[in-house]
Amino acid sequence: MKEFDLLVVGGGVNGCGIARDAAKRGLKVMLVEKGDISAGTTWGSSGMIHGGIRYLFSDVGVTKLACIDSGYIQKIAPHMIFRIPFIFVLPNHTSWVHRFIIYEGASAVFETYDNFAKYKGGKPACRLTPAEVRKLEPLIREDIHGGISMDEWGIDCPRLCLANAKDAELNGAEVRTHTRLVSFIKDGSRIVGAELRNEVSGETEEVKARIVFNATGPWVPQLAALAGCEVKLRPAKGVHLVLDRRLTDYGVLCTAIDGRQMFVMPHENVSYIGTTDDDYYGDPGDIPVLEDEIAYLLQAAESYIPDVRKARVIKVLRAVRPTLFETGKYEDDLTREHQIFDHEERDGIPGFITMGGGKLASYRVMSEEAVDLVMLKLGKVNPCRSHLDPLPGGDTTPSAEALAAEFGIDPYAASRVIYRHGSWAARVLESIKTNPGDAYVVDRYEPTLAAEIRYCVRNEWVKRPSDLIRRCRVGEGADQGMASIQQATQIFAEENKLGPRETIEAADDFLQAKWFERHEALSGVGVAQEELSRMINLGCWRTAQRSRIERRLP
Amino acid sequence: MIADRIPYVTSDVIVVGGGLSGVVAALAASDKGAKVTLFRHGYGRTALGGGMFSFATNHDGSVKDALKSRIAAMAKNELLPYSQMKDPLKSLRQAYKLLAAKLPADFPRDIEEDAPQLLCLSEGGALLRGDMAVPQVRSGDLARFVGGDVKIAVIGFTELPFFRPQLLKEQWLMDMHAAGIEKAEIRVFTLPMLDDGRQTFFRMYSEAARILDAMNPLGPLAERIREEIKGFRPDLVLFPPMLGLARRDAVRDMSELIGPPCAELVGGHQAVAGLRFQQLLDEILKAADVRVVTNCSLTGSVWQGKKLFRLSGLPDGEEGNSFNDDGVIYVEAKSFVLATGRFIGGGLAEDGDGVFETICMLPVTYAGKRLRGLPAIKLVERDYAAKHVMFSCGIDVNEHMQPLNVRREAAFPNLFACGDIIGGYDLVLDGCADGLALASAYISGVNAAGGEK
Numbered sequence A: 001m002k003e004f005d006l007l008v009v010g011g012g013v014n015g016c017g018i019a020r021d022a023a024k025r026g027l028k029v030m031l032v033e034k035g036d037i038s039a040g041t042t043w044g045s046s047g048m049i050h051g052g053i054r055y056l057f058s059d060v061g062v063t064k065l066a067c068i069d070s071g072y073i074q075k076i077a078p079h080m081i082f083r084i085p086f087i088f089v090l091p092n093h094t095s096w097v098h099r100f101i102i103y104e105g106a107s108a109v110f111e112t113y114d115n116f117a118k119y120k121g122g123k124p125a126c127r128l129t130p131a132e133v134r135k136l137e138p139l140i141r142e143d144i145h146g147g148i149s150m151d152e153w154g155i156d157c158p159r160l161c162l163a164n165a166k167d168a169e170l171n172g173a174e175v176r177t178h179t180r181l182v183s184f185i186k187d188g189s190r191i192v193g194a195e196l197r198n199e200v201s202g203e204t205e206e207v208k209a210r211i212v213f214n215a216t217g218p219w220v221p222q223l224a225a226l227a228g229c230e231v232k233l234r235p236a237k238g239v240h241l242v243l244d245r246r247l248t249d250y251g252v253l254c255t256a257i258d259g260r261q262m263f264v265m266p267h268e269n270v271s272y273i274g275t276t277d278d279d280y281y282g283d284p285g286d287i288p289v290l291e292d293e294i295a296y297l298l299q300a301a302e303s304y305i306p307d308v309r310k311a312r313v314i315k316v317l318r319a320v321r322p323t324l325f326e327t328g329k330y331e332d333d334l335t336r337e338h339q340i341f342d343h344e345e346r347d348g349i350p351g352f353i354t355m356g357g358g359k360l361a362s363y364r365v366m367s368e369e370a371v372d373l374v375m376l377k378l379g380k381v382n383p384c385r386s387h388l389d390p391l392p393g394g395d396t397t398p399s400a401e402a403l404a405a406e407f408g409i410d411p412y413a414a415s416r417v418i419y420r421h422g423s424w425a426a427r428v429l430e431s432i433k434t435n436p437g438d439a440y441v442v443d444r445y446e447p448t449l450a451a452e453i454r455y456c457v458r459n460e461w462v463k464r465p466s467d468l469i470r471r472c473r474v475g476e477g478a479d480q481g482m483a484s485i486q487q488a489t490q491i492f493a494e495e496n497k498l499g500p501r502e503t504i505e506a507a508d509d510f511l512q513a514k515w516f517e518r519h520e521a522l523s524g525v526g527v528a529q530e531e532l533s534r535m536i537n538l539g540c541w542r543t544a545q546r547s548r549i550e551r552r553l554p
Numbered sequence B: 001m002i003a004d005r006i007p008y009v010t011s012d013v014i015v016v017g018g019g020l021s022g023v024v025a026a027l028a029a030s031d032k033g034a035k036v037t038l039f040r041h042g043y044g045r046t047a048l049g050g051g052m053f054s055f056a057t058n059h060d061g062s063v064k065d066a067l068k069s070r071i072a073a074m075a076k077n078e079l080l081p082y083s084q085m086k087d088p089l090k091s092l093r094q095a096y097k098l099l100a101a102k103l104p105a106d107f108p109r110d111i112e113e114d115a116p117q118l119l120c121l122s123e124g125g126a127l128l129r130g131d132m133a134v135p136q137v138r139s140g141d142l143a144r145f146v147g148g149d150v151k152i153a154v155i156g157f158t159e160l161p162f163f164r165p166q167l168l169k170e171q172w173l174m175d176m177h178a179a180g181i182e183k184a185e186i187r188v189f190t191l192p193m194l195d196d197g198r199q200t201f202f203r204m205y206s207e208a209a210r211i212l213d214a215m216n217p218l219g220p221l222a223e224r225i226r227e228e229i230k231g232f233r234p235d236l237v238l239f240p241p242m243l244g245l246a247r248r249d250a251v252r253d254m255s256e257l258i259g260p261p262c263a264e265l266v267g268g269h270q271a272v273a274g275l276r277f278q279q280l281l282d283e284i285l286k287a288a289d290v291r292v293v294t295n296c297s298l299t300g301s302v303w304q305g306k307k308l309f310r311l312s313g314l315p316d317g318e319e320g321n322s323f324n325d326d327g328v329i330y331v332e333a334k335s336f337v338l339a340t341g342r343f344i345g346g347g348l349a350e351d352g353d354g355v356f357e358t359i360c361m362l363p364v365t366y367a368g369k370r371l372r373g374l375p376a377i378k379l380v381e382r383d384y385a386a387k388h389v390m391f392s393c394g395i396d397v398n399e400h401m402q403p404l405n406v407r408r409e410a411a412f413p414n415l416f417a418c419g420d421i422i423g424g425y426d427l428v429l430d431g432c433a434d435g436l437a438l439a440s441a442y443i444s445g446v447n448a449a450g451g452e453k
């Protein structure tokens, strides 16, 4: 039986952050994730390394912490961060008193926020006239009172998780994806290990661990229950619509019909409209999206950007915020502050720790705090270095032109590889030297090269081809993988030496994973595209039908 | 004859849509002596498909199990509109004969009930059965080799890196095994298509097809292929679906130059066989006595009394200025045929408030239920490969192929419909859409021209 100092459960941003920090401090670490790295709440987040201006009213602590840590993240992973300038649009209220209050009130908030901005390196807020707003973002409606600008930062969440997991591995950790913790091994009340099940092969394995860390986001209560204690969350479902294009260059902050703050914001090569925030007590792994939620988001966006419906919703991101339990508050006011539960003190279960709540933006500092406690428990003292040492690929940023010339690829494609892999980009493209066909663009919307897919399959724990969605954005573009899923699956099959049956099943799994993300949002010309996609994928490849034929074989 | 600028069109019969069903409807009406004008706007499923067509249903059964039994099944079929037709087989045959008379000689002239189905390998590795295919695809018919040992050489080109014959080989063998073809041997040969040492990749098969079109003569390439496969002595040489777009004799030339019969695989989103078939249809129209208008999309309809009176539309692009003052084009005829397809073709659309028919606002239904007002989310399942209402719906017709209105009567006495726009079956899963297109087109065309005399 393998033995570890620390078994981290959950491959979201927190689990990956904890695994990295702990491994860097010399612990023997294992990270297990039941699905894919970053496929939980982290995949459904807005991907903003922001200070959380909306928490300024309810929790200044969250804002400050997030701003400080946002600065660190920019230092350790500069390649995967992009600036998102925002415009807070001030609507044209009928009464001037009302207008005055909003304008002055909002200005005051943004100025306060600016006090923290020095930590995260944003430009200070600035008042804008209606004409200035329209000049910056012509799609915004005309009859507005003005705007205020501010700066935020976006990040590729899965790549952030992967970089953390990779660094953990480089420091000796073992990373297992598609591996679920199914039960705990106990010695009296103490937790001394766990039984793990490989969700792809079905095999189980027992491992020993001195401490098991529950970093399972919205699944925290479930895992705690498995360990024999209770942790309460007030889970809130958050939905984003993803548009087929970058609709605006600026993030546009607006107010929904019920007065909630909403945004339309560019993210990589698409735009997000978000987000809803409703109590949700269903299965965090199977979150349905209702037509009302889609209508609500589109309506809010439309009242500020009248042409929003000219873009097409290509998919719906859904996730559950693992918000800490506090009764009686409105969803929006719930604090994002995190909490670490030492179950030895709290419930008399030594060897088990849980972290709940929190935000992507402060994952690093939360992880630091979590590992501090682990070190204390284990009686070790090595200091944290997670804010000082760059993440893999974060040390230098190579030139896209040089890389493009070296490998004979398009400079834009090269820049995207650099964005995801930083200084490791040349490693990623290496296979082109021996196999020139790897310079081929598999997903033209990103664009993603065959070489990057091959690299990810070899080095980044890709157990199912649908994991590639998060590695290198295959199938994330306007055609949602219509033309690239089969090709990406073929590379996956080649690398894993899959037979025909497994290849077809793998492609089916990929098609189904993408369909699940978009089926609720199917509308307009998207329906025609879907008809074509079915012709190609079901007609020519007969994937699903063939699995059925196969089953009839002796 | 192609007329480019027509502000005002009058005709006996107006056919909207230029895919398989539109062309057959136009030919049928014209054959009955009517003056026909066909409006075509972009390409639909015919052109985007793999170039192989199946008339009945479905993909199961042995190769020898030919049309006969499938057509018998079809007559009992609940599928609309077959279940409406008095004699679906007769309509299908007449439609096919009419079309085949104008197709190149390498298409059979008639549907023979006892003829085996065509058997082709798809680019994706699936073994597909069909009843009609463009020549390049058809000469890949494996049925001819069944029973003996089949030795197949598959040619891969380094310029097409996404076409991975090494990997697909296993899938082909698996599928052939499932279809009862036991003794197949497949060997893959990969070589550069262009011999100039350049590093080139083609994303689309059509790019490779155009290069091949321009490659004159094919000799040097064929010679290199012949060298590669010499030791293997294949019965059949298969190419990716890229054997020339304009040059229809590419496959024959290849066969002559290489030795064994050559063919190409079916399908793929970048395939050229569907486009090639569409080109054939376009040529047939040019030669027939049908006027074709290509630069205008029809979007509205006007009726007078009970009859459909006129369609209106908008010209495409800049050329619109040369149309009427108001930029609208009007189209009048004694009768009209809708052959506008489903979503790809543009016959149906979804606007956030359910599915609708785009020109005459006919009710769109599934299983007799109207779908207007139902959001798309209610018309799809969570399972990708399931049968979705969204992809099986369409308009309803009676036995004369007249679309039904909400009271389930013929909407207009002089309006007919054919092809994919008629709902009741899934275009992909039911595998009978092409037969339905032909049969319904024939009935529509004849009725639009005034019926069987």
Ligand SMILES: Cc1cc2nc3c(=O)[nH]c(=O)nc-3n(C[C@H](O)[C@H](O)[C@H](O)COP(=O)(O)OP(=O)(O)OC[C@H]3O[C@@H](n4cnc5c(N)ncnc54)[C@H](O)[C@@H]3O)c2cc1C
Pocket (backbone or CB within 6 Å): A009, A010, A011, A012, A013, A014, A015, A032, A033, A034, A035, A036, A037, A038, A039, A040, A041, A042, A043, A044, A045, A046, A047, A048, A049, A050, A179, A180, A181, A182, A215, A216, A217, A218, A219, A223, A236, A237, A238, A239, A240, A275, A319, A320, A321, A322, A357, A358, A359, A360, A361, A362
């Ligand atoms: C709509 C929305 C928008 C947001 N936007 C932002 C934002 O812009 N900025 C920001 O800073 N924060 C944002 N957040 C918050 C942020 O996304 C989350 O706080 C953060 O991602 C939580 O990460 P996590 O690692 O705790 O949880 P998760 O990402 O959910 O990770 C938990 C993982 O544990 C795994 N797991 C569960 N049970 C088991 C088991 N038994 N065995 C093995 N593995 C298991 C799950 O599969 C999952 O992958 C947003 C949240 C939502 C919902």
